[in-house]
Structure formats: structure tokens, C-alpha cells
Amino acid sequence: MPFSIDFLDDGRVLEWEATADGAVATERNDYTPRFYVAARDPASDLDLTTLQSVYDQHPDVVATEMVARRPGFRRDEETVLAVDVAHIDRVAPLARQARQLSAYPVGDLACFNVDFSREFRYYLETGADPTPASELSTLRLSVPVTETSNDVYGELSVAGDTVTGSPTNILTAVQGALEAHDPDVLVCSTSEIVPTLYEMATDAGVDDFSLSRRPDVDYQQLASRSTYSSYGRVGHSPARYNVPGRAIIDESNTFFYGETNLDGVLDLVSRSKKPVQELAWASIGNVLTAIQICEAHDRGVLVPWNSWRHEFYKQMGTLHDADRGGFIFAPEVGLHENVHELDFSSLYPNIICSRNVSPDVIRCDCHSDRDDVPGLGYSICDDCGYLVDVLQPIIDARDEIKAAIRRENQRDDPNEDRLAELEGRSGALKWILVACFGYQGFSNAKFGRIECHEAINAFAREILLTAKQRLEAGGWRVIHGIVDSIWVTPDPDVADGERESLESLAAEITDTVEIRLEYEAEYEWVAFVPQRESDAGALTKYFGKVAGEDEFKIRGIEARQRSTPEFIEDVQRDCLEIIGRTHSPDAVINRLKRAISELHAGDVDPDRLVERNRVSKPVEAYTQYTQNVAALERARDQDLAVHPGQDVEYVVVDDEKASRERVALAHEETDQYDPSYYETQLVRAVESIISPLGWDRSDIRRRLAKTRTTKITSF
Template identity: 30%
Template sequence: MAASPEVRGWLFDVLLSGGEILLWILTDTGERRALVAPFRPRFYIGAPAPTISRLQEKIARMSLPCTLTTTERRTLWESAPRWVIEVSASRPGTFSSVFTRISRSCPEAEFFNVDIDLPRLFLYETGLFPLALCRVRAGEDQRIGEIRAEDSPADPQWTLPPIRVMELRLEEAPSSPALLPKTLHVTVDGESRSLSGDDPFDLVATIDSLLRREDPDLLLTDHGDDILLPRLARLISRTGHTLPLHRPNPMGIGRLSGGRDRSFVSYGRTHFSAGAWTLSGRWHIDRSNSFAYAEAGLEGLLEQARMTRIPVQQLARSSTGTGITSMQIDRAINEGILIPWRKSEPEEFRNALDLLEGDKGGLVFIPRPGLYESVCELDFASMYPAIMKTFNISPETVDCPCCPDNPVAGTNHTLCRRREGLIPRVLAPLLEKRARYKELRDHAPTPEERRSYDQRQGALKWLLVVSFGYLGYKNARFGKVAAHECVTALGREVLLQAKEIAEEEGYSLLHGIVDSLWLSREEMTEDECRRLAENISTRTGIPINLEGLYRWLRFFPSKSRPGVAVSTVYAGAFRSGKIKVRGLACRRSDTPPFIRRVQEDLLALLSRAQNREEYRRLIPEASLLLEESLRALRDSEIALPDLVVTKRLSRDPQDYRKASLTAIVAQERLARGIPTEAGQKIRYIITGLSDPDPSSRARAFETFSPDHSCDRAAYADLLRQACAPLLEPPP
């Protein structure tokens, strides 16, 4: 069959459809093409050398749709390759059944590369990646004969393809899953229209017309996964109408369906993730269900997709840890390193003293409470990832048998000098690319370019942040607690060394925490601080940057120990006029918007102070601002949405034992039929904090009506508590 002419375009999406790998290409001529990519996914089987041949013969007699060969591969922990059986499935659709049959028949064997998502495995093995600029040849049957990428994930100046975006936003979430949305706002190219949900037939017909006319590449929603698309699916079922949410493709059009909701615990916090409603031929990104989008915007999300080789819709709903793990697997596969099916590297038994000595965490210098003038802040750039790269820290390089003479200070561990570890090889391009993005951002000629580069570097920052946590995570593919301990030990040494260098140059340490230092010296200049940062970077081998110079910086006392400051609670005004705040109410996600705004207004007023004396003189004016806010609260001038408290559920509603406000509202929602699970965020209004009836103390915002009233005295107390630390005259 004759091949079609070569086309050029961006790899928009990769998915498994009808047992085949389906690629969506946005061509540079404006076409949206669906093409089938031939792919024979492979996995590997290991066994003792004398039994490999017999095992291969046994599998061959099973007459499975696959081919068998022997090849040499090694695991991360092995220094030399060994013989394994390579099993190549006839097509992606047979991969799972082939593996299942073999694993059941050969329980004594080891299996590798078997639990990797097939679209990702396709990208790893072909070198392609989301939004790669490609040249493609395909036959009339829409099967690809040749595809190659013209750019690289490492390229910092990649261009965003022309993507048509349609935004769908609910004016208000329905209080019951059975109810239709009251109003749906649809925005295309900056023009918005509002659709009424009163008539389901009319609503579906209008959405159908808009989708066909605009043909968007991206549906950008708020609560699309948990509210909007599930309700549209119900409407389709009720009305018998269809919606062109999927684009047609050679494998047929699938029905609209979503994944399962799930609750999970990460870093001690319970999270909730709504089931993913993904589309074929279009992206659906739910802004309320995407950490990457929330933290780094669309360009940051796409930057992560390019670097991690995870398709965009999947990445939008994945943790950043999934992204860094994908990069590690990609590197391992391309270097012939086997990925075990079930990780079996248990932590060695250690006594309590060893654990106490080895796992001390980051170094913290506790500040004294007070307001300080002439302060500079220095921050190590991606300190832990930089340490992992510089000192060659990776699971296989810690306590290697070849380098017992290279100890890590503060631990009982050693590091390898002879071979570079997998983790440093993965982190090096991330560190280099982020540094390049920051340089491009700082010299960008337009605000749009600055925003673009900032989103991209921010996305890479999160991949670097989690790379350290996953190094010690028990379920991580390439985790090892000893490696984690080496990083924190070297981090303590580097921070201590930086402190000593600063003191040599006449600076006084006010505060230090893990990767940041706050230093004071009379009449310091920005140039002097930058020279200090360069000196520390040179002598420690880890880059450190000047965050800024403060006119004043205030550390607040602990409530239980007034003579000691809380190391993570402070506020300060930079000489540039920018305000930096950590740990105060305005930084907390559960603070009502009204209280957040008042505290921010107080900080803006106090930031005008050039020194301690001016700060004290501004306190009366700040107190008047607080009193005016309290008056507005008493006189019911504050809109109800500005009093909403937002809390994340740490457990399912029925598992709460105490009648906290969060528990009361969670159980109210459940009783009213509103889906409520651990990890979800709920919103409520305080209605009677001291009411003897627990059910009257707070009410879910979705069910609040004019018949209810809020407890303004309780909100006034919260406001005073938030503002009190700022209004206390500094000594």
C-alpha cells in the first residue's frame, strides 16, 4: 500500500485504544490526525543460568502470541549483565494476557518491565515524548510507517502548538449529584456565554453545537472530573443525545466514562483525587484536580509532560512523584536496566541508636523572636537534588563494595567513586534546564515571555523537590533509605559550612533552616551579599542565590514558649517593596477570604516601615484598620462567600469520633447525599460555635440558606487572633 506524503506536526496525545497504540498529531497545516503506531511491547524473565533454556522451551510450548529471545540485561543493583528471556508481545492488546499466562505457569521466575503503562513504554522505547515536533509517514490505512522527533525534551525554547481552548465553568456546584448545574459558563477566545441548566435537552444540544463549531483541542474545566463530565454523561443517558467529546479515530469512538475516585495519604496528609474523565483526540484538564496545573499553569504542565514522557491528560492527574519516577524508568530502560515487577529491597534491620544517629533530617537554627533590620536571605538552589548530583547519591552508589574509603560524614554510609548513579544522571538535565529557564526569564524582553519561562522553571522545580522525597520512599521504584540519609547528612554539612563562611565575612546568623540562611550585618549592600553567595557556592560546590535584602524581618514567638520563635512563621518587607510571609493566617488554605484580606492589608500597611521605629509608629493606623474591619463584620457588610472556611478531610465522615466543625459538616453532607470522602476539601460557615447542639455549630456552604445566620462573634475572634502578632509592638 502506498505511503502518504510526509507530514510535520506535534505529538498531541498517546493512548491505548482497541488494543493498539493510537497517536494524535496536530499537523503544522492545522489537521488533527489519528494514526496507529505499530508497537511490540517487551518484558523480561530472569532465572538461574542453568534453567534459562528449559524455561524458554516451556514458554514456547504454550503457543502464545509472542516471540522469545535471550539477551543480556542487568538490574540497578548488579554491576554486570546476565542472560534473561525477552518476551515480545505481538501487539499491545496481547501484552497483559501473555504476561498473565506466563507468570501463572512459571511462578519461580523473576519478571521485569511488566507493570509499566503501555503508552509510556511506547514513548520510552521510541524516544518520542508529548508535544514532540515530529515528521510522520503513514499509509492509507492510517498505520505509521515512520515517525521521528525533530526536537528534544532538553530544548528550553520549544514552541507551544496552536491549541484551541474551550473553558467550561460552573457558576455554582449543585448541592446534590442528582441535580443539574444551574448555569454553565463557556468561554472560547475570550468570549463567554452562559448556558442554563433548566432544560437538559436544550443544554446538551447547545454544548453539542459549540463543540462541533469550535472543535477545541483542550477542554479546560473546574470540577470537570467530579461534577461536570459525570453530569453530562447522565444527561446524555437521559436525553439519548450524543456529544462529540471524543474525536473520531481509526479505532472507533469510545463511550464517555470516568475513572474511580480515590483517597490516599502523601507526606502525612490525606488527599482526594476525583476519577479521571479523559478524552480521545482532545485534552480534558480539570484545574481543580491537577496539582501541576495549579502550581505551574498550562505551560508548566506541558513542560513536565515533555520531560517525563507522560501523556498530558494522565500527567495532569498524577503526582509529581509519578513524574520523576517516569524519568528514572525512562533512563533505566534506555540503558538496558531491568525494572523489577515487585520491588524486593527491604530496609536492613537497625537498632534505635543507629536510626537516631543516621536519620537526623535537615539542620535548623532557631531564631529569637523580634524584629530585625538590615537582613539578607540566601537560598540554596534545589539543594538536595544538587547534592545528589554533586556527590553521586543513588541507591546503587550507597554502600557499594568497591569504595569503602569514601565515607559520608555523620553517617555509617559510603559513596561510590567509580560509577555514576542513575539518580544523578536523571537529575543533571533537570538542574541544567531549570537554571537555563531562570536565566531566560530574567532576561526576557516581554512580560508574556517572563511568565512562560517562569511557569516552565516552576514545573521543573517540583520535579526536583520530590526527587529527594522519593529517594527515601519505601514504595519508590528506586528508593533507598540509606541514600536519603546521606543527602540530609551532607545537607547539614553544607548549611553549617555556609554559616561559617558568612561569619568569617562579618555576618551574624539570625535563622537557618535546611537550605536557607537569614543573615544580618549593618549597612550591607546587594553587591556584597552576591559576592558572599558566590563565595559560598564556590567553597561548598552547591549553588546558593540571594533571595533579597529586607528592610525589616520579624520572627514571631511560640505560644507555648514565648522566648523561642517558631522557625516557619515570619514576615518581612524586602527593600524592593515585596512582602514575604510564611506561617501566618493569610498563608493558610483554611483561612476565610475576609480574614486573609484584612491580614494582607495590615502587612501592606506595615511594609511601608523602613525600620523598627517606623513599624512601631504605624501600629495605631493598623489597629484602626482592624477596628474598621470588625465593624464591617458586626454590621453584616461582609459577603457570605468571604466567610467560608475550607478544610481537607483527614478521614471519611463516618470515621470521625469528635464533633469538630469539620466532622459536623462532613457528616451533614453525607446525610444529604453529597459525595464526601477522605481527602476532599469541604466548605462551611460557622453558625454557632458555642451552641450545645453540635449540628448547629456549622453548616455546609452548599446547603446554607437565608434561614441560617453566621456566628459573627466567632469570626471576630478569628480575625483578632490573625492580626494580634502583627500589632504587638516589637521590642
């Protein structure tokens, strides 16, 4: 079970396996990556022998053969050309040459199994398991933000210990930690630590420095940094590096490690055949695709290089009906008491599995006369779709993990390490299940299909309407519902003795829709927040006090937003406590006044006023002088690189200025801030708390204006 793979220049491969006595390398010299070429049109009588003869003469091709494979889930086995390549880096260039090396018209040929990541391809084709057989050892290296753009580090944290001084001191500390821990995984605050340490060693004349487990190769750069846009949001992908014999986790470029932990990463490693290093930097969709590719591989289905699925023809009326999302009941703005929340367990994944929604069976030819999808008239084949086989094991595994978490928490002395492992695994699987629905509508998804996306939404709408009708018939009033969650309160027109219990109603609805409706929580009260410029309820902004618990559930308001400064969040949470005790806006205003007094008295630590915002473009591309621009200019003055898609952190010092003096970066020593600016932010946060009670920003300002300025000590 090798946890890491190294590809040598001559085509040999090193498999690194973790053992109780350290990592062991095994050399293989018989691995040849493979891609396939087939006719794009299944009805084509295309002859591939000419292309085969050309490839046979190519120096980068080891062998070719005609094999039987399925070029798609909706296609039977066909004769396709398999091309074995001398080195993994030559797969894509050789595939690109398929049309150049043949006389076939553009569009006649299609290439398959081309754009796999390196290690994933190896595990998929060889059948090796990337799940470590022994526990992986880790070593963390991190640098402060002020050092990230330096060619020479003056400070570096090694295994939690801060090392400063000359390059030789820092390199000696790193080398000593490597020898002491012999880590399988290097957890780096930024991947640039790797090349920077080697450059420092070269400049300082330290010849024996190495992060690698191979004396002949220090490190390799696998990809350069890049900026990308996804769904209108700009992101940044740092450069990626490989250190032979060790996996690298870049904390600035990892979703699953950041959202879960190493246990969550390893759970997905076992399901996706992506090793630790590749999975750490992979997106949710990338991992989901890998799991789907594994299923396709087991079924003998090839993976298209470029997606060319057409959308099935549909009438205008059907197109109109299909272009809708999940059902939403607009929330009743205000504060509601005795509220209960019910959630459908993994609704969209369970719809896929219980209704057999999959790209290979939706709108099948064999049942075209059936109307299986409500309101759309789509048929679904009786054959089990591949997507069901992908998701059902994940759903079942997460249910088992959640049950194990409940059992552990019920123990008198819960094992915290065991809980952390289970929570990490549950969180990782949750993200895969969250993404599986939306990925069906993603245009670049390898196996997605928009009709699946539409069918899932249609089933979800029907299910939520069914739940609403049965709950109301049982004596409950629905005050909000969105996609898979529904909030109810006792109907005042129904006598208590005539009202059915939520437990029995949830069980009945579960049996009816064949997806478990779970009783999520009881709240002493829940407040639904109105939209900023409207009396209508904001769909995802609410907060409530959990019954019998000293906790609040909050969604959408400032305390849940990543940009909110700590001080603003703390005040808003205090206001939550106050509104829960008193239901009085006046008491909340009193807390606001104290916070404003602290601000203007200069009693707030600037570190608690740091904002974090993502920049979307280079500083030169901005046309308005925003706070982000001021922060970017300050960063540039200090030779700190902040790329589009990365975060910038700062304190607003004087919001009236149109210069870089408007802000101070988070790492800069400052005792100044703009109290008027942060007062505005405070008022906005407090408005979120008392707006369900009919107060808006103007009401808050009027009440503040009527009160005289008082010293904070009087409170």
C-alpha cells in the first residue's frame, strides 16, 4: 500500500510504503501508462489500424493493441486503440497528436483516459492501494506572513518551535527535525517553503541539506501558480512541488485537510485512489470525479478527455418546468417561539440512490414512454445507474460514522482522539455528498448530465411539498422551508390533544418518500431576518436558541461571515444572548452603546478589528480606491505578494483617506483604528439581531442619538 509515488526520468517508478520502522521504497520498471483512441460516433466504421501503425513507430510509444472497451456508459463494448506510453509525462502530448498523425477529419476521433493526475493514474492502472498500511508521521513547517516573499527566511516554525537567526541556523533546525521525526508528510503553511529552503542552502553553502528521502533528487516542481475563476469567484492556486519519499500538504492550498483533518483525507484516499498529496490539493469535484472514474474503470468504461455530451431535446414547456431549483417556503420574518426543525438526511444523494438518478439511465430509450420524474416526463431505466453505486457506499458509511459519534459521545469518558477521527471522516464524506448534486449540472463534469440535475430538483420539490402538507394536516404550521430543511411551530388553531407528534409524522413521511426525515432540533425561539432593503425574509439568515442547551444556531449573519472582525462578532454574539433573555431591542441597544464607547475611547485592541477579504484582481486592475486596494499597495511596498484569489487582512485606520494610509496590514504594529468606521459595522451587525423585531438601521441611529454620551465606567 504505497502512500506516495515517484516517477523517475527513465520511466522507472518508486513506490513508498509507510511501515512501523519508517518508509520503504520499492522500484518498478514495468509500468507503462495507457490512453485510448476511439471513434467519436458509435455508428462510425472508422478504421484505427492506420493510426496504430503510426503510433507503433513513435519513440515514446512502448506498444499498441486493439481492445474491447465501452467509450461511454450508454455505449456497448467497441474495438478501441490502446496506446502504452514510455513515460507518464508523454500521455497528453501523444494524445494531442492523434489527429495530427492520422488523416481522419476533425471530430471523428476521440481520446480517453488522458487527463488524469500522475499518481491517480498509477494507482488506477496498477490496482495499487494508496491507503497507508501504517500511521503516517507528519512534520509542520510554517513561516509568518512577513517572510512569505523573502528569498531568505529569518524566522521559521519547525514542529511548533520558532527558529530565528542565520540561514544556517534555520536549515540545521529543519534537518534535525527531519532526522528526528522522519516524516511521511510535510505540512507546510505555504508550498514555497520547499524551494526557498533549497535556495537558502545553496547560497549558504550547506551542501548536505535535503528534504527528500532520495539522495539523488531534491524536489520537483509539478505545477506553477495560477489564478482561476469558478462560478464568478476568483481563486488562487499556488505552485505545487514534490519531495521524493514524502507527501506535501500545502495549508494555503488544501480544502479537505483544512475543513477536516488527516483522518478525513485518508478516508477519501481509500475511496478515490488519490494519494495523500494529490487529495490534499484537490477540489471536492475533483475527488468526486476520481471516485466516479474508479467506478467507470471497474465497469470497463473509458473516461472522455473532453466532455461532448449534448443536452437531450426537450419541448419549450418542459425546458421551462425543468429550469427550477429546490422548493423554498419564504420565511416569516420575526421571532417565533417553540420552533422545531426537521431535516431530510442527505436529501439529494438519497434522491439519486432511491430514484436511480444517473447520467447513464436518465431518459433511456428502453422506457421512453414512462413518466418517472414528476412534472418533467423523464423516464429512468430499471437498470441500476453507476452514480448509485458511487454514492450509496458513501451514504451508508457516513450514517455508520455518525452513529459511532453518537455512541462515543454517550460514553462517560469519550475518547477525544477517536471523536476527532470520526468527525474528520464524517466531514470529508459530507462534502462529497454536498457536491454530488451540483456536479451533475457542471458543464465540464466527466460524467454529468443536466437532465440528472433537473430530475433531482423535481423530486426534491415534490418531497418537500409532501412533507409540508402532512405536517400541516398533523397540526403544525410551517414557518420556513428550504430545499431539505423545514421549520414548524404548533398551529394555534389546533388543540394540543389533536396535534400529532413530530416523531410519528417524521416516521410516516419517511415511509412515504423513502428518505429519512430526521428531527433535528427544538428551539426556544428562532428569528428570521428580513432582507436589507425589503420586508421579505432573507432565505438563509436566521438565528435561534437551542432548547435546553447553552448554544445558538446562527446562519448568514455577521458572526458567520469570514470577513467579520473578532470584536464585531463578539458584540453580535452578546446581543444574541441579550435578545434571548429579554426579547428587548432596548437592552441590545444598551450593549451597542457600550461597544461604541469602547471604540471611541480607544479601548479595543486593533488585533480584534482585523478584517479578512479576498482580492479578485491585481491592484492595477481596480478602478475604485477600496480598502482592498489600499491593503494591496501596502503589501506591495513591503514586497509581500498577494495574488488574485488570495486573502488580505487589515485594520481600517482612517476610512476617509484615499491612500495606502487608509488601512494597516494585520501583521503591522499599530494602535490606531477608525472608530467611526467600526461603529457603522457594529450598527449593521446589531441591525441583523433586532430587525426581526421590526427595527432597522434608522431606528437604531435615532435611539442612539437620543441618549447622551456616557463614560463606559458608568455601565
